[in-house]
Amino acid sequence: MHKMDFLQPQEKELSLSFIQKGYIIQPTEDRAALDRIQSQIATLAATFLGKEPPQNPTDFLNNIANSIGIAQLNDLRLHVISGLMETDWFRKAYFSCARSLLETLVGNELVMQRNLGLSVQLPxxxxxxxxxxxxxxxxxCSPFEVVLWIPLVDCYRTKSMFVLPASLDRQWRDRMHEFADKGTESLFEAIEPEVEWLKVPYGNVVVFTPTIMHGNRVNQEATTRWTLNIRFKGVFTPYSDKRLGEYFSPISVRPVSRIGMKFQLPGGFNE
Structure with missing residues (x-):
């Protein structure tokens, strides 16, 4: 029996790359939406610091360490997160930055994480x-999820995140028992020569599978890292402990699915 695969050539190329590497980096699909998000975050951060909205959000975010120390950092982060969650256009704008990529990799009936992750890492x-x-x-976490990771400034080397590509991750996963008593730092030292530091200039996005090993280290660069991350998954895929309605909200359920979920047989057929 012939295998049925009706994906378009570009979809097949993206899918194969994602399976092999565990991530895709590409330009944002909606630059205006990304710039609006960046500007809103810079304005929220400036408000927290008692400053006027910056004329150049990128420079302001990159050099935030000139205005704040580590002791205030978490309060700043929580202030920005709260402000974004109260912004009625934010979630749709975030999704628009990678809509077609998410639909290619995950599907076109999606749920989106209700909250958001914000990383602010000073030098x-x-x-x-x-x-x-x-x-x-x-x-x-369900292995059916992906993370849409968006930098608000240029991210590179230790100002970015590292990942162990999927093809290598599978090999190291089989050796996890060797590090059971040694801790994750020993594991990192072992895989360090094989990890990839993602180079993601502002204006690009990353979608990665959380099944692969990843993380960050001390930011040794001269400027501050600002990144957002939100999870997406197919509405009908397994949820683990992070459930629909609690952790995820549906954002693109199709009409036939809505009809099917509400449909009830009339009485008399099963009597």
């Missing part, structure tokens, strides 16, 4: 680290 700050991990090692 040489060791208080904002995300050690090596894979989100599906615990029971909370």
């Amino acid at each position: 040489h700050d060791d208080s904002s680290l995300l050690p090596l991990h894979s989100d599906v090692w615990g029971s909370e």
Whole structure:
């Protein structure tokens, strides 16, 4: 029996690359939406600091360390997150930055994480680290999810995140038992020669599978890292502990699915 595969050539190319690497980097599909998000974040940060909205959001965000220290950093981050969650256009704008890519990789009936992740990592700050991990090692994350990771400034080297490409991740996963008593730092030291530091200039987005090992280290660059991350998955895929209505909200359920979910047989047929 012939295998049926009706994907378009570009979809096949993206799919193969994603399966092999575990991530895709591409230009945003809606630059105006991304610029609007960046401007809103810069304005929220400036308000927290008692400053006027910046004329150049990129420079302001890059050099935020000139205006704030580590002690205030989490309060700033929470202020920005709260402001974004109250912005009625934010979630739709975020989705528009990679809509067709998400639909190619995940499907066109999607749910979106209700909350959002914001990373603000000052230069040489060791208080904002995300050690090596894979989100599906615990029971909370489903392997059917992807993360849409969007930098608000140029991200490179230690100002970015590292990933272990999927083809290598599978090999190291089989050796995890060797590090059971050594900790994740020992595991990172072992895989470090093989990890990739994602180079993502502002204006680009990343979609990656949380099944691969990833994380960040101390930002050794001269400017601050600002990145957003939100998870997406197919509405009818397994949810693990992060459930629909609690952690995820539907954003693109199609009419036939809506009809099917509400349909009830009339009485008498099963009597």
